[in-house]
Amino acid sequence: MNKHHFRIKLTTYLAIIAMTVVGLSIIKPQTIFASASPPANSAKETKIATRETKTVPWVSTDIDDNSELSLSYDSTSKTLTIPGNSTAFNDPKPLANALYNVRLDPENVNHIVIQGPLTLSGSVRYLFKGFTYLTNIDGLDKLDTSKITDMTSMFSSCYRLSDVNLKNFNTANVTTMSSMFYSCVSLKNIDVSSFNTENVSELSGMFEECRSLNAIDLSNFKTSKVTNTSTMFQNCWSLKSIKFGKDFKTDNVTDMNGMFNNCFVLTDLDVSGFSTANVSTMSGMFASCKLLTKIDVSKFNTDKVTVMNDMFNDCENITELDLSNFKTANVFNMSGMFQYDIRLQRLDISGFDMSKIIYISDMLNDLQSLNLLKLGKDNIVKGTGFDADGTWRNVAGGTLNDPQGKNRWSSKELIANYDPANDADTYVREGTHFDEDKPPVNPPTPPTPTPTPPSHSSGTIEPIAGADVRVHYEDKNGLKLAPDTILNGNVGDGYITQELKFAGYLLKARPYNATGFFSYEPQTVTFTYLKGTERMVMHNSYLYDIDGKRLPGEFMSGQIITTYDTENINGKKYYFLGNNTFVKANNITGQKRKLKHRALIYNQKVKKIRHAILKRGRKVTTYGGAVKRKGRYYYIIGLNRYVKKANFNGTERTVMHNSYLYDINGKRKPGEFMSGQIIITYGTENIKGKKYYLLGNNTFVKATNITGQKRKLKHKALIYNQKVKKIRHASLKRGRKVRTFGGAAKRKGRYYYITGLKRYVKKANF
Numbered sequence: 001m002n003k004h005h006f007r008i009k010l011t012t013y014l015a016i017i018a019m020t021v022v023g024l025s026i027i028k029p030q031t032i033f034a035s036a037s038p039p040a041n042s043a044k045e046t047k048i049a050t051r052e053t054k055t056v057p058w059v060s061t062d063i064d065d066n067s068e069l070s071l072s073y074d075s076t077s078k079t080l081t082i083p084g085n086s087t088a089f090n091d092p093k094p095l096a097n098a099l100y101n102v103r104l105d106p107e108n109v110n111h112i113v114i115q116g117p118l119t120l121s122g123s124v125r126y127l128f129k130g131f132t133y134l135t136n137i138d139g140l141d142k143l144d145t146s147k148i149t150d151m152t153s154m155f156s157s158c159y160r161l162s163d164v165n166l167k168n169f170n171t172a173n174v175t176t177m178s179s180m181f182y183s184c185v186s187l188k189n190i191d192v193s194s195f196n197t198e199n200v201s202e203l204s205g206m207f208e209e210c211r212s213l214n215a216i217d218l219s220n221f222k223t224s225k226v227t228n229t230s231t232m233f234q235n236c237w238s239l240k241s242i243k244f245g246k247d248f249k250t251d252n253v254t255d256m257n258g259m260f261n262n263c264f265v266l267t268d269l270d271v272s273g274f275s276t277a278n279v280s281t282m283s284g285m286f287a288s289c290k291l292l293t294k295i296d297v298s299k300f301n302t303d304k305v306t307v308m309n310d311m312f313n314d315c316e317n318i319t320e321l322d323l324s325n326f327k328t329a330n331v332f333n334m335s336g337m338f339q340y341d342i343r344l345q346r347l348d349i350s351g352f353d354m355s356k357i358i359y360i361s362d363m364l365n366d367l368q369s370l371n372l373l374k375l376g377k378d379n380i381v382k383g384t385g386f387d388a389d390g391t392w393r394n395v396a397g398g399t400l401n402d403p404q405g406k407n408r409w410s411s412k413e414l415i416a417n418y419d420p421a422n423d424a425d426t427y428v429r430e431g432t433h434f435d436e437d438k439p440p441v442n443p444p445t446p447p448t449p450t451p452t453p454p455s456h457s458s459g460t461i462e463p464i465a466g467a468d469v470r471v472h473y474e475d476k477n478g479l480k481l482a483p484d485t486i487l488n489g490n491v492g493d494g495y496i497t498q499e500l501k502f503a504g505y506l507l508k509a510r511p512y513n514a515t516g517f518f519s520y521e522p523q524t525v526t527f528t529y530l531k532g533t534e535r536m537v538m539h540n541s542y543l544y545d546i547d548g549k550r551l552p553g554e555f556m557s558g559q560i561i562t563t564y565d566t567e568n569i570n571g572k573k574y575y576f577l578g579n580n581t582f583v584k585a586n587n588i589t590g591q592k593r594k595l596k597h598r599a600l601i602y603n604q605k606v607k608k609i610r611h612a613i614l615k616r617g618r619k620v621t622t623y624g625g626a627v628k629r630k631g632r633y634y635y636i637i638g639l640n641r642y643v644k645k646a647n648f649n650g651t652e653r654t655v656m657h658n659s660y661l662y663d664i665n666g667k668r669k670p671g672e673f674m675s676g677q678i679i680i681t682y683g684t685e686n687i688k689g690k691k692y693y694l695l696g697n698n699t700f701v702k703a704t705n706i707t708g709q710k711r712k713l714k715h716k717a718l719i720y721n722q723k724v725k726k727i728r729h730a731s732l733k734r735g736r737k738v739r740t741f742g743g744a745a746k747r748k749g750r751y752y753y754i755t756g757l758k759r760y761v762k763k764a765n766f
Contacts, residue, residue: 084116539624657742
């Protein structure tokens with residue numbers, strides 16, 4: 001939401017009246033001076049802050065409704081006071097709008113007080129939305145909500161609101177609670193036990209972005225009329241448990257998109273009773289539920305589902321999924337569906353009908369622990385990004401431990417060679433497949449040397465004093481962190497040095513000679529420490545090991561982490577966090593990029609930040625790779641701040657004709673862009689006499705599908721839509737040059753050139 005910013009200058013100058021005035025009673029304030037003597041001119045005129053109260057008219061959104069209340073705003077206490085009323089106030093405007101109308105900024109309100117019985121009716125959409133510095137609302141128990149029908153975004157974006165009293169809320173007539181508590185990031189508890197939800201149809205985003213919420217009890221919710229639960233708990237980072245009751249019905253729900261997305265610490269989730277017969281989208285439904293070890297979707301009815309992209313993406317602790325009941329004949333998008341499920345050991349998608357699949361990229365990418373993959377006759381493997389290590393062999397007539405199939409393929413070969421008609425089977429990773437009968441064997445821990453004197457074959461030998469062992473404690477630059485320690489002993493005796501702890505430092509590595517034996521020669525043991533630096537994560541950051549391989553876990557934008565050193569891994573800069581764990585530096589400290597165009601700044605919902613513009617030529621720090629928002633790519637330039645990628649480099653273009661991807665040799669690559677998609681191009685390349693646009697990473701698209709070519713009409717031409725229906729009053733004159741995109745497309749037995757999005761002209765006219 002864009003905000004107007006106003007500054008209120010209300011300063012009153014008062015003269016300090018001389019103490020000698022006869023008959024005037026003065027209460028003299030106690031004054032404490034920093035020095036022993038007061039200022040020389042104590043009678044000098046002084047500026048004194050005064051309390052200022054401003055009246056704020058609050059009206060209805062219904063122009064035919066004359067309801068109005070007079071609110072008052074106290075600038076000293078930063079309190080907005082709402083009086084009571086005797087008749088219901090219908091469809092009140094958002095309180096933030098009422099403030100804007102009198103040039104007050106909602107950010108200057110810390111407290112809201114409801115003084116008397118207050119009855120509101122109809123819609124209270126956005127009632128308290130945007131009070132980002134509001135810490136408390138007193139008097140919610142005096143609010144009569146029995147006549148309210150719409151509570152959409154009622155408390156949305158009250159970032160600092162730490163408590164909300166809902167015990168007296170009567171919600172019997174409410175039909176939508178969409179985004180009701182959206183982005184109430186400080187609320188740790190929300191008691192909705194009094195809610196009557198029998199008439200509610202919309203619960204989408206209700207608790208979305210409630211990042212401090214620990215648990216939610218919905219056991220009293222009756223949801224038989226609910227049709228939308230999308231993003232209901234999305235980005236509830238601290239949510240550990242959700243309690244559903246027997247009346248939490250999902251029979252009429254059609255959209256579960258992102259319902260539990262980014263519930264990072266959710267440890268238990270029972271969705272076994274969910275009825276999904278009418279659901280059409282499940283994209284990202286359980287994505288990044290990192291601590292869940294089980295998701296029971298065995299009874300899910302997916303007959304009507306069309307979108308499953310990222311459904312189980314980044315569920316790091318899931319080891320197995322029962323998808324035997326999944327029907328996917330209508331699904332067209334499975335991209336990223338199981339990506340980053342790094343502990344998933346078995347996956348059976350043999351029952352998947354993938355005949356309508358369009359988007360499939362990264363569906364099977366980064367499944368590091370997968371040992372068994374069951375494929376069927378209607379499966380597509382090409383383009384899924386399957387990259388699990390090892391040799392994969394089909395079982396055929398053998399067993400999981402002794403496969404007998406003729407197909408012995410690497411993951412790349414499996415992608416290239418798999419023929420659904422002939423190769424459908426269970427594939428196991430040779431020698432490493434999951435064995436249920438045997439627990440994993442951990443490598444033994446190397447023993448620590450035990451200090452023992454040397455043994456001698458015979459006789460008695462007097463001990464000989466060994467040379468000193470000096471122990472240093474320093475940082476990587478040689479700065480001493482503690483006095484040296486001197487160890488003494490006899491030759492052959494063992495020694496063990498001690499690691500010391502220093503606040504803000506991390507031991508780089510335990511010295512190779514931290515334990516050993518005294519000898520005739522002096523020895524030095526050096527403990528080297530790395531100084532920590534606190535940094536803010538600006539772009540969601542995965543964790544990696546020293547080889548650049550993904551580790552479980554992730555830091556989110558806005559988190560504070562401590563880094564101890566930098567490391568170059570595969571040509572890229574990483575920050576070291578300790579314990580062989582690294583994050584990409586680009587996500588933390590970013591890199592400078594020069595703007596090639598004037599740039600607007602957007603928030604995470606791709607809404608323009610008012611009066612926020614960056615000039616062409618300015619160098620701006622961006623964090624991480626470009627992120628996709630509503631079909632376009634943006635760079636993160638700060639917390640909740642984005643700038644279009646095209647403003648830095650490349651050119652943003654619209655795909656006008658479905659476009660395959662090619663490499664530098666003009667050979668087809670997996671993937672496709674659809675008509676209407678926005679892409680970023682970085683120059684052109686002539687490949688075999690044809691013009692291509694570079695997308696990066698040895699990937700190209702044909703330029704004619706994007707910018708087209710001009711053709712001259714030989715006849716007057718009618719314009720058609722994609723269903724080959726004539727566009728009324730739309731025709732092109734003979735001789736006119738018209739830009740066409742890509743090759744001719746066949747529609748109902750005739751060939752047409754694409755001349756724009758959903759616009760076609762017969763090829764014969766050219």
